[in-house]
Amino acid sequence: MIDVEDTPSRLIRGGFVRQAHTGFFHLLPLGLRIQEKLEKLIDKHMTILGASKVSLSSISAPALWKRSSRYNDASPELFQLRDRKGARYLLSPTHEEEITTLVENVVTSYKQLPLLLYQISRKYRDEPRPRQGLLRTREFLMKDLYTFDATPQDAEETYNKARMAYKNFFDELQIPYLVAKADSGTIGGELSHEYHFPTMSGEDTILSCDSCSYAVNEELARKSASVDLERPTADRTSYKSWFGLSKDRSHLVEVILRQNIEVCEGAPPQQKAPGVNPYLLKTLYPELDLGIEDPLSTFTEYWTAHQSPTTSQATDSPPVPQLTRIYDYRVSQASIDAGSFGNNENAVMQRISEIVGSRRSISQTSIDLARFKDGDKCPECGHHSIKMQQAMELGHTFYLGDRYSKPMNATFTTPPSFQHVDVTAVAGGGGKQTQSAPTRKNQAYFQMGCHGIGISRMIAAVADSLADKQGLRWPRVMAPFEAAILATDENKGAAEEVWDLLARPADGWHPLDAVLDDREDKGLGWKLKDADLIGFPIVIVLGSRFAREALCEVSIPRLGIALEKVSMDDLRHYIRARLDNI
Secondary structure, eight states: OOSSSOHHHHHHHTTSEEEEETTEEEEOHHHHHHHHHHHHHHHHHHHHHTOEEOOOOSEEOHHHHHHTTOHHHHGGGOEEEEOTTOOEEEEOSOOHHHHHHHHHHHOOBGGGOSEEEEEEEEEEOOOSSOBTGGGBOSEEEEEEEEEEESSHHHHHHHHHHHHHHHHHHHHHHTOOOEEEEOOOGGGOOSEEEEEEEEOTTOSEEEEEESSSSOEEETTTOOOOOOTTSOOOOOOGGGEEEEEEEETTSOEEEEEEEETTSOOOTTSOHHHHTTOBOHHHHHHHOTTEETTOSOHHHHHHHHHHHHTSHHHHHHOSSOOOOEEEEEEOTTSOHHHHHHTOOSGGGSHHHHHHHHHHTTOEEEEEOSSOOBOOOTTOOOTTTOOSOEEEEEEEEEEEEEEEETTTTTTTTOEEEOOTTOOOOEEOOOTTTOOOEEOOOOSSTTEEEOEEEEEEEEHHHHHHHHHHHSOOSSOOOOOTTTSSOSEEEEEOGGGHHHHHHHHHHHHSOBTTBOOOOEEEOOOTTSOHHHHHHHHHHHTOSEEEEEOHHHHHHOEEEEEEGGGTEEEEEEEHHHHHHHHHTTGGGO
16 A cells, blocks of 8 residues: 555556546546456456346436335435436446346246346446545446346356356456455345455455455454353453444444453444444344444434424324443343443433433343454354455455346246245355245246446556555556556667567567657656556666667566666567566
8 A cells, every 4th residue: 555645646647547526537548548458358257257248328217226125225325317307317326127127128038048248337326425536436337247047056056157257357367355255235135245455445344264264244254152151250340331323313222341352443433442343233233323423422412302392292203212231241240230330420321311211121142242353263163363354345246036036027937847946055055045936827036146346446446555655556467558668869769679579469479568658758767757657567668778788678566677687689588488477
């Protein structure tokens, strides 16, 4: 990660992008070349997989999203518009509804399956806080693969083939990446995997085990049940509390843990102090709003206003304030029985006690409610070898089942012997997926999958994490040019010869995508600094040494090679021997 200058600034200064509006960017020639190379590489691996390319409209309709039951949850992040006749439309952030409708109208029989369709298109999301340049924008480029199968078993096979295609794609990029089990979020489905790029600026935390294959997003990580552990005895002053609040502000949750649970520096402000696992609490209480920075003040202010005479009279059925107290397994039974933890003495807690009255509940758990940390016990193999890494999501694969085909009544004709069965071993044991039957005879719902890659995000993530103090460091496969040729004025003719040598095909030589920097208004020193900033994998300089000794000076920053002297006769051989490592 860059310390001196942030990545968005370098992408702008290097001539890759320009910001058009908040959350919207123009791609300049260098940035567009990177994007096109990624698209070409994606096309290659999708073709090998057997997928056909389509191009769907960016315009969708709220009515379609209501059929899939996604509209209400997604509505705040949708760009919506009306035409001159008042018809309502939206700019699609994803295309599950559109592709399902398209296939429903085209595919009628099981004989037309499996079907794999993909597109590379612009997506739109009304991001409330666009930030970090291309990493969090309102308009972004994505590759989406949509798969349609007849049975869950067939869908499992397709899902695994798609995962292998993703592996091959990321391997060819030659960038470090992590594959982790993940939450499906608003997309839906019971099984999904994320593809992450390790970086300190990443928004996700990935847990992996050095002793086994365990790797999950922290959102899914759960510590092993501790039912065999006895509750310790301790003084009640050795505990501290974490507070959370429900979305409707009626339910305050207090989690009580031991003081020695470590602070999690990467957590939001309200989650730092106790190091509690907010994702686990979210599964216990789905209505928790983890975005509230000060739950105690929010709760008391809300109910102080809500219980005023004016507000009470205006509300027919006011919600009831509640307090639930959850104890981590480390909390002693004696302290639970005592029911006081020191924090009840302050004015805020006294006010909360007045608000909730007797509407309290206690939940004693045998679960470790603390967040994971390096060296914790692996839930899968039991070794104390958990490693936590900040990472940035670049791709995501989802097994959807009939999550979209069923509500949208997308079916196909089945053979007479076709049976609708419950399948419990789906995509490597990802969970139970039921293949339910439509009302029409000899019909079945499509078994679907969707697989995305964030192309815009990938450009920003690679730029951020592979940069050094001198500039960006693109992998060769996605660099705007594989090689740059720089020369002094007296060596212009020789520089053109070097370009011909590298950029034209010859026996046993695959041409390089090379650029000759022939800008007449810039000196060689300026061009060298600019080449460092842009991040060409190979830089070939024809300076004073070439005039004296006919030697090129070759730099390959990712391999630590700087201005190594190479003759023109040996140049192809020298570069060919190092291409596979850059």
